Amino acid sequence: MGSGINRRDWLKLIGGSAVGLMLSPIPWKVLDESAKWTQNWNWTPVPPKGRVNYRLTTCTLCPQACGVRVRCVENQPVGLSGIPGHPLNNGKLCAIGLGGHLMSYHPSRIAGPVTIDAKTRVPAPIPLEDAISRISGHVLAASGVAVLDMQPGRSISYIYKEFLAGLKHGTYTFPNQTDGINAGPVNRTTTSRFKSYGIDIDRTRTIISFRTPLLDGWGTLAQSAEIGRRNKKGSKAPTKVYQVESVSSRSAGLADEWIPVRPGTEAIFALGLAHVILEENLFDRTIKGGSENLWGERSLSELAGKYPLSRVSTITGVPDDKIAVLARELANNRPTAVIFGGDPVGGPFGDAEEIIFADLNILLGAIGPNGTIVPRPDLPSPGDHRQPRVDGIQLSEVPDHSIEVLLIDGADSGTTIPWQLVSRKLVPVNPRIVSLSYLPAGVACHADYVIPSPAYMEMYSDMPTPAGFSRASYNVSVPLMEPPASAIEPLEFLKRLAISTGSPNKASICSITMRELIRNRIAKIFELHEGEVFDADAGETKSIGSMASSRELVRILERGGCWTGNARSRVAGLTYKFLGNSDYQHVFSAMEKLADISGSASDIRLLPHGTRGAGSSGVNHPMMSKIYQESNLRLPSDVASISPSTGKMNGLSDGKPVRVKTDFGQTILKARFDQSIMDGVVQVQVGEETGTTARRESLQGSNTLDICRIESDSTWKTTSVQLSPL
Amino acid sequence: MENNIGTTEPAVENENASHKSESSGARKARYGMVIDVDSCTGCGACMVGCAIENNVPPAARGADERTGITPIRVYKADNGRPFPESNSVYFPISCQQCEHHTPCVSVCPQNAVEVDPQTGIVGQIPVRCLGCRYCMTACPYHARYFNWWDPTWPAGMEKTLNPDVSPRMRGVVEKCNFCFHRLQAAREKAAAAGKTEIDPGDYIPACAESCPTSAITFGDLLDEESAVAKLAKSKNSFRLLESLGTQPKVYYHSEREWVRKLAESGIAEGEFGNG
Amino acid sequence: MGGKIVTAQLTTSAGRPESVPPRGKIFFLAGLVVVLSFGWIVFPFLIYKKVEQPIQFSHIAHTGDNVGMKCEDCHNYDSSGRFLGIPKIRKCAECHTKPMGVSAEDRKLAEDYVRPGREINWVVYSRQPENVYFPHAVHVKEAGLKCQTCHFGQSTSSNLRPAMISRLSGYSLDIFGQNLFNAPYTPSRGMRMDDCSDCHKKSGVAESCVDCHK
């Protein structure tokens, strides 16, 4: 033990080293460096650096066609904002538009062509060639082929028509126009024959809205913001807004007055207003002359006569004196506009109802020489030979079980339609559904084949006039990002299909690119020699007249510009047909039906509704999690809002799951008690689903609309339900 | 407690900044905003615009409204009346940029939070933060957010990050700083053009820029001529929890009396889960 | 209790004669010296890795009299006053489409980079952490600082020294603040946090963290 190193020596050695260590930089440096390391973790992404530039385009995520200013780093979009001064959105974007450039990176984006197993709904990749040949096989074998164009009026829409024209039984169809004011009812109740109408906000002093998200992004962003501005206390040109709906929507909350009517009784309420206006001779004097079915037998007055205020009040649940007061308000604060529909989820009104709303418009002088509802010319087609050979029809007008092969265009319509509405048009035994979309969302979830299209900002596209806008407008969206190799443009797909089906129009279809197509259309617009164009680069507006050639127009439109046609003079010298062209009985009975539906006060009614900018597909860019998941700002589509009393009556408790059952199925939702909601009403906000930042493995496309009753007139305003706790 | 911020010289009474030198060349500013809650439709564009601008990642798997990160968050408040008298209002709440007794500044153990004497903007330095979260307990507006997860973006989406903002790492606190990087960019632009003053038009935070109804008015409260200063002085403008005396530089504006009352009422009263 | 101590000492001193103290000291010192020298001489070289530049670029060859370029000729700003840093290859391509001299580097540039249009990934000595914000426009155009104030002889350097990159933090040695035992280097000063704050204090500008940290 004396010689050699013993334990104590070791201790000494260690002691010395310990002291040395403390006096050396080692521990301190490591301490410091490790702290720096936490600031520089290689798994925290580093933003790309480079030259910053701005590019301009148009948003295609819904029909509102907002002008977009894109901030790019080395041409990679990193941030979006609206283009100031743009006629349609005046420098603003909605929550979805702000993240449009993120759509390309959505975790659920479809990587390549897939077939989807009918049962499991699990997608399996398939080579494009096989997909095309299979699909063309189906097309050739089919006796009924249809294209469901989610956003009609685009240049590609004409190619769809052209393709269909080459088939024996081709049908071009599109979702029912529901947005605020549409041509159907106006043209049915007047001798006016324009294809579309808009609202002249600047003239309007009073707006009564039947379930239109008026202050919530309706029409164009600029328009909606403008209404909001006028609607506020102390504004220069005040516009009063009355919101008639059963849903306690955001517009209802912001309007001057929210008139909550019992579910589905909006038209009856309108009839009540008409009743007062007729009774008290408050209607617009200009209609005195040529008008049918206003007085006497089989007339609006007779119909209104069936609905005295007392009855209207019992049906709608609005006190009768209130109805009378409102009617006088509307009549005395003209110009007034009646707008209806446009809830992105709630669906359209039936034609009978639309006729009543149109009548109210006529009575208030909104459609007429000094009206607020103004006709709007159509945009020219991309070329004469592409004039539609097949006429488009609304989805509701397509005969049931007539479609064997359905092509669904993946464009974002901003509205959601129940799958039943589509499926009832399909043949009962294995129909083939092809979806051209880049996300497994919306109706695409029901497809047998999904052909991934380029995302927004990845392809040329054009945007026709958004609903409600008082003039014709035209915008172009240009590609700012490389689409993934797997993505295939709808036009490209049609070309392949035209070839493999040996379509007689294949030559014409294959002869053109999207860009040429759009440029042709711009040339046609230029030939109109009317209207003006907003130059986003210069931030100024030029008249078309001042331009030398269409080339300049092309340049401007391809850089976020916006063409707007002249304002049309209001229609004069019209004859009004107050019960429309259809047989009057139809209107009478439809109203009676509504009266019955809402008759039983005891039953509970399901009200699906949506918020603007909630997207139609149910899958939005990942950053929407801020609104749906990381805050309670908006309700995801699995929440059922109920008034506390209704909830308790049905043995539910706040925050607990509830079984919502209709005659058409059932779904499990999360009950949410909200005292702002009418008794006997279940409000479900269809739109974003929770956790869509995560990748979807299977394409289950079910939402609450699937259990709604679809009426014979293709409406689904309200459905009777039973609630029970789980 | 007096609420005279913006109208008089606030930096004097700001103990967090007063010890700093006042010697810088540029004019002293007090940036603030007035949010017109009557115009707010609760659409959430500000929340999304902010998140994208500031490289806030989308929700991590499992994140919810209490663990998510929303530097500006829109709260819904209602008048507590049942249908049909019920009425609601939306309050977009970002960091309120308290001018006085700034609650989060004095508590931070390692000077990761401070009030910038030049602009009055409360700055948070994530790389200095050790994640003790004391500042979060100190903030009465719940305007501070903790990175419970490593920030992650869907594959490829990191290409869309804003180069002017550095992403935060897991385990630190972050909050709104009025898009300070935009002020920096404006200064840079001015400097390059040989100017000492920035063009006010060049500096506007992402939330204000993206608000579809222009409910947010932003600017320098010390500039008597600015729209924000005028609006802040309106009799219908108010601030949240004024009685705490923190003198926020974010004002709210409403013509509706019940809304103003609601904000005055200070702490909510009632039973578990209401409010 | 005290008694115990005494006995204890007796036993030990009896057990092991005075060989104990020196022996112990030696071991103690041995440990001390070994660790100290390792810590001060070897360790610093261990945690930094030398990173060579892809190309030996000579500033003086460009800024010297025969060419006489200015810094801004290559390192310039974009329209919004944003500094663009080290130029992209397209800048070099303006002159170096084919080798201009005889040097190997010169050929390498022309053949390996300019022709294929490949970017040169330089190792930037002054690369700041992601959280640092440094506006060149404000410093150069507004404050009127010379490039040399921070970049020293870079403009006249004839070759590029290898960069020292920390294996732990991944940061360049040149940007270290005055931190714990930053030994044994004295790297070219001018880009450390303390250098910034010193200058800022002197000229009395930008007093708060957010001015330089994003």
Add this chain to the structure above:
Amino acid sequence: MDRNLISRKLDRAPLPRFVAWLVPWTLLLLIGLYAIYLCLAKGLNQTNMNNRFAFGLWIFLDLSVIALGAGAFFTGFLLYILKKHELRAVINSAVVLGLICYSGAVLVLMVDVGQPLRAWFTFWHPNVHSMLTEVTFCITCYLTVLAIEYVPIVLRNRRLKEVPSFLVFEFELHKVMPVFAGIGTFLSFFHQGSLGGLYGVLQGRPFAFREGIAIWPSTFFLFIISAAAAGPSFILLTTWLVSKISRKSLVKDEVIRLLARISGSILVFYVMLKCIDTLLWMNATAPSFGLTAMSFFAWKPFSIWILLGEIVAFGFLPALILFFGSRRLGKGWLVFSSILVCCGILLNRFVMTIQTLALPTLPFDKFTLYTPSWQEVAAFLFVVAYGVILYSLSFRYFNLFPHEPDLRNGKNQNGELVIQK
């Protein structure tokens, strides 16, 4: 080996029994270790804390153990400064307890912060205005002091004693112990106080905010005093527990009663101050925010009872029992009321941490609650297990209770702590 480590003067349970006793605690320790690993590796998403409950179980734990650990500094203070020599009987045990509590607290803090590797920034760039800075500095220093105070206890181990230099060292240390006790006391005063200040300064949390003297809110002083009151009670409690478990009489009866008396008298003082403070807060502080104090208690499940409970049931009741009964009443009473005292402290720290955060501040804000995740609980239990194990080892191999041998040899018949079954 084990045998020769144990002092001859003490008899300890045979090794197998001792090991058997350690096994469950070690298991707990390992589970906790895994939980801690999860939190450090994956981040704090492993906990159930959230942006509203930025502080949770762990901070509550820290506040509590540090309050209970106060026994170490306060006993040291009484013994070395005020020369209360009877307390020499428990000082070692007190020091070990203190060391356990403080090291445990620091350990949990390191897991609690989001960036442990940067924790040292607080020393490098301290913000002198922050109570947390004060806490960090004092606790770190005091932990060092405790470690130093622990050394002589270790050195007096039977084997280590054989190393003469150790013995000398221990002897020297002993002489300077009063100095350390002094420093310890000073430091403790500050961080105990700062922990109270932590909440008292929260301008934004009217429920916790308190007016104060100079830079210190009243909670600063209340925490010091409450800790001083709880410390002796905790020592009393642990001593009793240990003697129960080890079936040995460890200290003389007087010591127990003395501890009770000290705890009692301070508690009386504390409760009075607490009442005054509460009244001030209700009638001056809260109204100055335009709030009625009662509005804070309107929220279920926290009602006014939590306040009354804290002051009466866990305040006055034990205070009076200990103060007046410390001489007469049976030890059962003393133990019982010292349990009350400790619970009182826990409740107080709970209210300050959890209730403060649960209460809404914004008008349209919700009252929220939070339940810890298993990782949090496990980490919590880790500290408990660690404490038990460290104490058990110290109790076995070091002489924590100097009088234990004499009591064992039955030298003094009267006054030993006899446990009646």
